[in-house]
Amino acid sequence: MKFIFVSGGVVSGLGKGVVTASLAFLLKSRGFKVTPAKVDMYFNVDAGTLRPQEHGEVFVTHDGMETDEDLGHYERFIHENLKKENYITAGQVYSEVIRRERAFEYAGETVDVIPHITDEITRRIILAGTANNADIVIVEYGGTVGEYKNGIFFETSRIMKLKKPHDVIHVHVTYLPYLVHIGELKSKPAQTSVHILNGMGIQPDIIVARSEKPMDKKRADKLALYSNVSPDRVFLAPNLDTIYEVPLLFHKPQHHLASTCLNLLGLKNGKHKQMHSWLEVTSRAIKKWPKTVKIALVGKYFVTGDYSLIDSYVSVIEALRHASWKLGINLEFDWLDSEKIEESGTDVLKKYNGVVVPQGWGSRGTEGKIAAIKFVRENKLPYLGLCFGMQMATIEYARNVLCLENANSEEVNPKTPHPVIHIMPDQKNYLALRQYGGTIRLGAWPCRIHKDTKLENLYKKYGGPLSSPWYDANSTFSRRIKPKVASVIFERHRHRYEFNNTFRTKFEENGFSISGSSPDGLLVEAVELVDHPFFVATQYHPEYLSRPLTPHPIFMGFMSAASK
Structure with missing residues (x-):
């Protein structure tokens, strides 16, 4: 097994994840079994309890691990479902070492950072490879070289290189800022980041130089010289x-x-097998099409200080892009803060061709989301609700169509007289014990699509063969529940609350169609409106399985409706 470490310098947010994903794609295209792994240096065990404005989107794997958004990039580029072993945090590493010490598994040794922490990091990196049967593991280190918290991880890569010098290489992604007032790219910060690596005993084998503008040969050669790289x-x-x-x-x-x-790794080069399809996707992605569709995303995790960030809903944005490229339309989208809709009303929605309400948690901004959904329902504007967006659509319909005036979710108002969204039975105990991390309904679960519904038509028209990602069964269920085209799908989840079946008959009798449910029929997975051109909402997260080569059928249907 070979290992490629990818680190970053100067600033965070350079695109190490995209570099890692791109390299994984290129190596896979040459015939190698490649798996990318992300290492985050914070002490959270997983990404599930992290604030989206600070860390970005929480991505969920098929087997239910809440991870950094970079795993979403990995899956979209290599077109594979990754595993929980592909995500490593300092919290996982230190908690396991402490567990082993308490269990006397070190047999009386003095437990120390070296070798016990470094050995555990190494074990998890190797495990990522063995779990995926990989020839090459690409390990992306989160953060920036020089941060005090990541030193032990770099020490691990140094030790691995020392022990197996022909099996380990290091790629350093660094940044050359462009100074507008002098009109020049400056290489000194990039050089300094390499020198920090050198100070930890690591010489990068490859430099990836990020910049806002293209770099000339003179500066590239200078960077190579001062970084001790060819x-x-x-x-x-x-x-x-x-x-x-x-x-x-x-x-x-x-x-x-x-x-x-x-x-550098002593491996033979093979011919590329996947470049043609990738070239076709990228040519459609950069093409300017005759028609443009404007989409509003109504949420609350966009704003941090004076800035609005895309990272909180990156998978949703990518899924919209995948569908627009496949359909041959230009995509324009805006973030709309649901709290501002509460203050200023829904007139702002009039200029859009469609509205998406993505995932969310808690009571803040919910009334703005509900108001937006009422607007799209009454004005026949295409609507896509994702997870919380399905729950908000249920509440809106209950209030304004079923006349359940104070209907709500128990998450928002635990004392609501009409809890059309309520906590899942097994979740009450977790909350009572304050067991928040890793306890919600996670990963891919089977959904049975109901016949003669818009949902069924979408998976029939756009869902493709059984090899498509939404037909990849979670191994927990694969022995007893098998995927079936446009009938049984496996979609990923991340929720603690659900549709309350006490109200189900009343909804269905009034034009609110349950179009997908768990195989036993007890859990509502998807809803739609009978008398609306496109009003579809899912408890699951279709955005997690959309990929440039296989756009998700629900996003295809939504973008198609919005383009009319």
């Missing part, structure tokens, strides 16, 4: 129109990132 191992990465162009950027004549890595 010029042909410096790969320039200026900003591009779409992240899906990055593999093509690293696949230039006589300058291939994948080939360089394979040569």
